[in-house]
Amino acid sequence: MDALVSIEWLANELGAASGVGDLRIVDATYAEGRDAAAEYEAAHIPGAVFMNLSELRDTDSDLPNTLPSAEKFASRMQTLGLGDGSRIVLYDSSPWHTSARAWWLLRLFGAHNVAILDGGLAKWQAKGREIATGKETPRHRHFTTWADLKGVRDL
Template sequence: MEALVTTEWLASELGASDLRIVDATYLAADAGRDAAAEYEAAHIPGAVFMNLAELRDTDTDLPMMLPSAEKFASRMQSLGLGDGSRIVLYDSSPWHTSARAWWMLRTFGAHDVAILDGGLAKWQAEGRETASGKEQLRHRHFTVWADDKGVRTLEQMKANIDTGAEQVLDARSKARFTGEEPDPRPATHAGHIPGSRNLPYDRIFNEDGTWKQGDALRTAFEGTGIDVDKPIALTCGSGITASTLAFGLHLLGKDAALYDGSWSEWGADRSTPKAMGAA
């Protein structure tokens, strides 16, 4: 299974015994939408709902930190996702949150994971079948395992300011990155991590919501001054849209680390340096 699959491919695979389809839509509390309710109203047949709002570390004030490996494995088992599953993720979020689910699954040991190109919008636009209500899948064993080599902490990012061992790429909007627009979180400074570059996450998508690929995707990254062949650490507001950049780099055959605390942590920490203006 490719990392990015088409609606045609998924339609042909529906009903396969090892295939698990997951709606990973996450929406902000003030979005005026209810992701769970939308899932129950219409989802790809067989899909289960992964509640990213709850699939996080609830012992921290930071919004979207990774949960423990045990919590993650337990939630995956209850969704019917387990060892040996081929998992296809989709969403209907403006932030393309299936990429966050993809990054989490890979961090916690799932390897056969893909994203549906164009998501639910493309599936429905093509007149394909949807189901309503909830899907019931039997529990499957998901091995408790975690690999933090692709996760960056506050201390590691502070150290990187001095070493420059990794390029830092920020997925937030230009206005948030430069500090022209204040951060929406209370007591959080505006600006960006010194030395970082900016690639707003929406720049790696086509107008129809599908992912850019090949030269167009590479150009988006390299246009920021980033060398995709050298180590990269990704950041954003809370670790969600940085995941889209991680998946984009994966499509180019590159692995990147992700700073999970992102600006929610860096911007609120008085000990961290902040830069303003363009990179």
């Protein structure tokens, strides 16, 4: 799977009768001053789950957005239904393009098949694609972390 996928690619994958692989869609919107979770519940790509990026940090640190522990990260991914072998497509509706942070975190902690949806939710809607509301209830999955922290520096 490419690191950037198109609206058409995702629509085709969602419509595939065979359900090839374990495709998971994740709304990774974070925007200060907005309730991203409520926005997700009001409109999201069918099957998407909401990843709360503010929970994916080290809450014991005084610094913002530091890395969570591998255990915390794995626990959150399992709750979202993301597991070993999942093909994960991320999108956001944030001015900060926060799906890129989610992509980096997933790759850092061992997920290999991760992509960002080109154009995100806005382009999905502009193309007249189906929109879902409410919360999705994912099936709990096992997520094995393989953190490669060589490229991470701390203070």
